[in-house]
Amino acid sequence: MAIQSILFFGYLGDLLGRSRDFDVSDDPVTVRDMRRLLASAGDDVAAAVLNPCVRACVDGMIVRDDAPVRRGQEIAFIPPLSGG
Amino acid sequence: MAIQSILFFGYLGDLLGRSRDFDVSDDPVTVRDMRRLLASAGDDVAAAVLNPCVRACVDGMIVRDDAPVRRGQEIAFIPPLSGG
């Protein structure tokens, strides 16, 4: 059992809070695993983290779903960029 | 017999002075007449005012050689524009 803080930006920040702590019982190995673990936290979270348009970031870099995730890394989910 | 001041710009101003008075014995009727009258004032003036690349201005407007000229109007000769 571990607490993982997840950051959300754009409309996801309005919906789920800009930073939210989750109980993550298993160690996720990839971003895909992380999405599945978080999806059990509620319908709103599931809709966000399972949406393929929502990209994952690990330590501030946008990554693919097969990217590895280690405990202690900063995880964020971001909607498509609006541009400047 | 009348005195006509002629303005010169760009390299013509260096060569002939920025403003120079000429005796103009006949009344010129067109810009072409004016060029011919001025040409008798010296080789340097002739080379300038007979050069087809040198445009004439009447009252600050660039005009064609068949444009009319009346006594009292401001006459200028200008080399090709350099742009800004």
Add this chain to the structure above:
Amino acid sequence: MGCTVRLSPGPLAPDAELRDFLQIVAGKGAIVNFVGVARPVSQAGLPLTGLYLDHYPGLTERTLAGIAASACALFPVEDVVIAHRCGLVEPEQPIVFVGAAAMHRRAAFLAADYLMDRLKTDAGFWKREDDASGSHWIEPTGHDRQDRERWSQPHAGN
């Protein structure tokens, strides 16, 4: 050659940005700048009360730096600057200042044009318009995406 990128939640003063950029680029003949201002009307056609630019510290700066670096790689420019606001911007206030300096003006125009087309689609922001009907998160327009596409052809924009 220099690329400068600045992200700030405070007000943006385009005249001060231009003064600073002109000092950096002393001796280069051609400087093109762009200033983008928050429009007074929302996409829904209502008076805009505010424009919020959400950003992810670190990631957002990297997207700006990447866009500036691409401009320097693609065009014969000497210096490039991007100064961008984040946070809440009031209508008619400047959001972005872009500068490109080159020996020849064609390169400076192309680089500034490219920088803006990239920024409008690829800069790491999430924008929310606030108007009388509420708050609306917005995405790049189809027009923005088309402008962006111009640069995917070699020598596009000429």
Add this chain to the structure above:
Amino acid sequence: MGCTVRLSPGPLAPDAELRDFLQIVAGKGAIVNFVGVARPVSQAGLPLTGLYLDHYPGLTERTLAGIAASACALFPVEDVVIAHRCGLVEPEQPIVFVGAAAMHRRAAFLAADYLMDRLKTDAGFWKREDDASGSHWIEPTGHDRQDRERWSQPHAGN
């Protein structure tokens, strides 16, 4: 919609010009500016000691106003400004400031680009470069004339 043209023998302050222009154009989303600076080297490749812009009062202003009016006629811009120096300009000092404001940035970029190409060939100045070898009256370069030609085709510059 406004066209502003200013010709002055005094120093040109691009930051002040930009500040003034932004006040005029309040609420338009896209502003493109160009600043042209006297290069430090003459066409002969020697250090430039001075650049002299001879002008014909009245005629010169009319050429600038005509170029500004053409830009407003050709592109969907709201405001255009041309501020130009005449007389003696020192190396690395600004000669010209151009601004174009529009609701959409494409029009502002095209108008500013057009204004500069026209100014470089059609503005009513005679330019003299002073360097160690003497003083030389110069004409637009072949490059300037080519740039100018881009706009004689319909929809050129896209």
